[in-house]
Amino acid sequence: MATYEEIHGKRVNVLDSDPTLNSSYEGQVWYNSGSGTLKSVVAVQAWVSSSSLVGAARFALGSSGTQTASLSVGGELPGYTNAVEEYNGSGWSTSTNYPLSVQGPLVAGTQTAAVACGGNTHPPSVDRTETFEYDGSSWTSSGALPAGRRALNNSGFGSQTAAVQSGGLIPGGVQNTSNEYDGSSWTAGNTINTNRYVHAGAGTLTAGIISSGVGAATAYPSLTSVEEYDGTSFTAVNSMSVGKGATAGSNQAPQTSLIVFGGNSTPGSSINNTESYDGTNWTTQPNIASARQQLGGSGSSSSSGLAFAGYTTTQVATTEEYNSSINTITAAAWASGGNLNTGRRSGAGFGTQTAGAVAAGNTSAPGTSISSTSEEYNGTSWSEGNDMNTSRTNANAYGPQTAGNVVMGSEGTPAGSNKYETYDGTSYSNGPTTNQARFAPGACGTSTAGLAFGGYSDPGYTGGANLSEEYNGSAWAEGNNLNTGRYDVAGFGIQTAAVAVGGADAPAALSNVEHYDGTSWTNATALANPQRNMGACGVQTAGLIFSGNLNTGGGEAKTGLTQGYDGTTWSTRPSMSTSRIQVSPAHAGTSTSTFAAGGNVQNPVTNVTEEFTGETETANITTFSVS
Amino acid sequence: MAHFIYGVATNTGKGFFTAEDRRKFFLRGYPADVWMVGNNVDGAMWLAEKGASEKTKSEAQALIDAEVQAAQAAWDALSDEEKANPGNTRPVDITLP
Numbered sequence: 001m002a003t004y005e006e007i008h009g010k011r012v013n014v015l016d017s018d019p020t021l022n023s024s025y026e027g028q029v030w031y032n033s034g035s036g037t038l039k040s041v042v043a044v045q046a047w048v049s050s051s052s053l054v055g056a057a058r059f060a061l062g063s064s065g066t067q068t069a070s071l072s073v074g075g076e077l078p079g080y081t082n083a084v085e086e087y088n089g090s091g092w093s094t095s096t097n098y099p100l101s102v103q104g105p106l107v108a109g110t111q112t113a114a115v116a117c118g119g120n121t122h123p124p125s126v127d128r129t130e131t132f133e134y135d136g137s138s139w140t141s142s143g144a145l146p147a148g149r150r151a152l153n154n155s156g157f158g159s160q161t162a163a164v165q166s167g168g169l170i171p172g173g174v175q176n177t178s179n180e181y182d183g184s185s186w187t188a189g190n191t192i193n194t195n196r197y198v199h200a201g202a203g204t205l206t207a208g209i210i211s212s213g214v215g216a217a218t219a220y221p222s223l224t225s226v227e228e229y230d231g232t233s234f235t236a237v238n239s240m241s242v243g244k245g246a247t248a249g250s251n252q253a254p255q256t257s258l259i260v261f262g263g264n265s266t267p268g269s270s271i272n273n274t275e276s277y278d279g280t281n282w283t284t285q286p287n288i289a290s291a292r293q294q295l296g297g298s299g300s301s302s303s304s305g306l307a308f309a310g311y312t313t314t315q316v317a318t319t320e321e322y323n324s325s326i327n328t329i330t331a332a333a334w335a336s337g338g339n340l341n342t343g344r345r346s347g348a349g350f351g352t353q354t355a356g357a358v359a360a361g362n363t364s365a366p367g368t369s370i371s372s373t374s375e376e377y378n379g380t381s382w383s384e385g386n387d388m389n390t391s392r393t394n395a396n397a398y399g400p401q402t403a404g405n406v407v408m409g410s411e412g413t414p415a416g417s418n419k420y421e422t423y424d425g426t427s428y429s430n431g432p433t434t435n436q437a438r439f440a441p442g443a444c445g446t447s448t449a450g451l452a453f454g455g456y457s458d459p460g461y462t463g464g465a466n467l468s469e470e471y472n473g474s475a476w477a478e479g480n481n482l483n484t485g486r487y488d489v490a491g492f493g494i495q496t497a498a499v500a501v502g503g504a505d506a507p508a509a510l511s512n513v514e515h516y517d518g519t520s521w522t523n524a525t526a527l528a529n530p531q532r533n534m535g536a537c538g539v540q541t542a543g544l545i546f547s548g549n550l551n552t553g554g555g556e557a558k559t560g561l562t563q564g565y566d567g568t569t570w571s572t573r574p575s576m577s578t579s580r581i582q583v584s585p586a587h588a589g590t591s592t593s594t595f596a597a598g599g600n601v602q603n604p605v606t607n608v609t610e611e612f613t614g615e616t617e618t619a620n621i622t623t624f625s626v627s
Numbered sequence: 628m629a630h631f632i633y634g635v636a637t638n639t640g641k642g643f644f645t646a647e648d649r650r651k652f653f654l655r656g657y658p659a660d661v662w663m664v665g666n667n668v669d670g671a672m673w674l675a676e677k678g679a680s681e682k683t684k685s686e687a688q689a690l691i692d693a694e695v696q697a698a699q700a701a702w703d704a705l706s707d708e709e710k711a712n713p714g715n716t717r718p719v720d721i722t723l724p
Contacts, residue, residue, distance in 0.1 A: 048650070049650055312630065313630050314630060314724075330650075331650050333646035333647075333649040333650055334646070334649060335644060335645045335646040335648070335649060336638060336640060336641060336642065336643035336644045336645070337640070337641055338640045338641045339638070339639070339640040345714075346714060362714075365715075366698070366701050366702045366705050366709065366715045367701075367705060367709055367715070368709065368712075368715075380641055381640075381641065394714065414708065414711070414712060440714070460711075461711050461712065461713060487713070488713065488714070504713060506713065507713065533714075549716070555719065556716065556719075557719055560655075574649065577644060577649070577654050577655060577656045578655070578656030578657070582714065601656070601658055602658035602659075602694055602695065602698050602718060603697070603698035603701055603702075603718065608638045608640070609640070609641075613646055
């Protein structure tokens with residue numbers, strides 16, 4: 001038998017431990033003398049689910065960008081939308097609306113420097129010529145297309161100052177014209193070889209590529225044909241294996257390294273096929289999980305893509321990431337946890353996912369039945385603990401399981417409480433009272449540096465308090481007020497870097513968010529929609545909120561929506577399995593590890609728990625066995 | 628082929644659905660212990676493993692409607708003081724997508 005050296009001309013490296021891995025190690029082999037094993041690192045291609053769009057499910061949208069900075073423009077709900085959303089690699093957030101409610105616009109460029117044009121508005125049906133440039137926050141009008149075009153979707157390629165539009169659809173038929181954009185105006189280019197629309201584009205103005213799409217009337221075939229562009233002419237090159245119309249791809253990728261995915265097969269069924277292109281040949285890659293057409297797509301290479309929204313048998317908002325990597329990415333998810341012994345809502349949650357606690361709360365819904373009971377969680381099951389000294393509901397809590405803090409709440413009448421109790425992991429002790437009695441406040445911090453803000457301060461539910469108090473381990477002191485009074489507010493962070501999120505100011509829920517720096521509150525990036533009664537945890541630069549009453553415009557409804565916060569931007573995470581309000585969170589948890597216990601799914605209260613685990617990456621190290 | 632399948636099963640706690648389950652198929656819980664599951668092999672297998680009583684969409688909707696209507700009736704019977712509490716909002720109708 002030949003040796004490795006005889007085959008490859010090299011000896012195998014002997015290392016004390018596995019090396020720190022990056023993509024340059026792909027395919028390399030080493031001997032780990034510590035474990036006595038022969039190892040290699042391999043790349044794996046896979047689609048993994050990610051967070052859904054913030055807004056409504058949609059299809060026939062415009063899209064561009066990379067996997068970690070993607071842009072979604074317009075689309076059909078049904079009914080055309082002007083909504084714009086941005087993806088940051090973890091979740092979606094809303095941005096400034098497109099000037100038109102449009103289906104099938106072309107988008108080229110990046111999330112912070114894009115150009116969009118064309119598409120169709122209705123009613124009446126108009127194929128648009130308007131062009132707008134996007135700088136990451138606002139849209140500016142630019143030179144119009146020579147003629148209106150619809151069904152452009154993901155077909156554009158290039159940059160904001162050097163983009164290409166090709167094909168498209170008008171009532172007269174499928175087009176073969178092309179146009180180049182120079183940052184201010186469009187100029188007619190040479191025709192493409194195959195008339196097509198809803199095709200995939202990638203590359204640059206001088207090294208571009210278009211593939212797939214739907215061909216000419218009257219058969220409207222899903223195409224396999226591919227054309228490369230050199231800045232002057234389109235040239236037919238090797239075809240794809242599977243015809244696909246209404247497709248998408250990694251359209252910020254170079255001409256020699258890209259993927260195209262999803263779409264429809266003639267006569268229109270959604271497909272999940274993925275193919276990669278290396279500049280010469282197409283290779284079949286793993287399927288996307290959800291077969292869909294008229295989807296959005298982005299990506300920067302054949303190793304990195306993003307598929308989102310589209311039409312399965314109905315419009316969807318789901319997102320999938322494609323990676324060819326030496327790392328396996330495991331998507332974030334909520335899973336069921338142990339059931340509480342006593343179902344409750346508006347309980348005070350503190351601690352972490354594997355060492356948590358829930359105290360007090362309301363064991364009825366509707367109506368009020370306040371509790372003083374307490375339970376501890378070990379990551380698997382809940383066990384009864386000692387009761388609190390004072391029964392209450394709508395308190396808030398913070399700190400770890402062995403140094404918990406429960407502050408304010410309602411003791412049974414529609415008036416607030418000023419009581420504060422600490423928990424040492426065994427029993428509760430009364431601490432100093434707060435200066436103002438309130439219930440449904442936000443709170444965060446530690447036993448020696450606590451913060452409580454907002455809540456109700458009057459029994460008439462006439463409005464939220466803007467009061468804020470700090471605790472130094474021995475007494476509560478008045479701090480500067482919130483800018484917006486609120487109750488049912490979520491809070492996370494520490495005393496000198498806290499976040500107040502949403503809540504309500506009778507009767508409307510709020511989207512407003514404020515930061516506290518230890519001295520004063522300032523307005524920060526608002527939520528996409530008003531929301532109250534959420535669970536929350538984390539720190540100011542890595543926070544998480546989940547569940548609650550959400551108002552997307554049609555009145556409040558219970559939600560399982562989960563959103564992450566990086567100190568500047570809110571973005572979606574995978575939702576809880578069951579929508580609910582008034583959960584008890586693992587308030588000392590992190591943005592990647594927490595729980596939501598109890599709450600109100602529907603009357604009566606629930607005792608179920610869900611646990612959140614964030615996205616992880618692990619290296620694909622293969623250990624060779626000896627036989 | 629239907630996009631979702633429906634069943635009734637009680638959430639028994641830890642392990643009832645795992646993070647891996649959530650990555651394999653769509654799962655959403657509703658009142659009356661109704662679960663809406665993505666119509667693929669993994670989703671159907673999960674419903675079977677949980678001993679779920681499979682329902683049509685209209686049957687599942689009827690179960691949810693009954694639970695919501697009972698909750699609405701309970702809310703309607705509250706005192707005005709309890710109704711004024713924003714924490715006791717009247718349950719809204721839920722329509723399966």
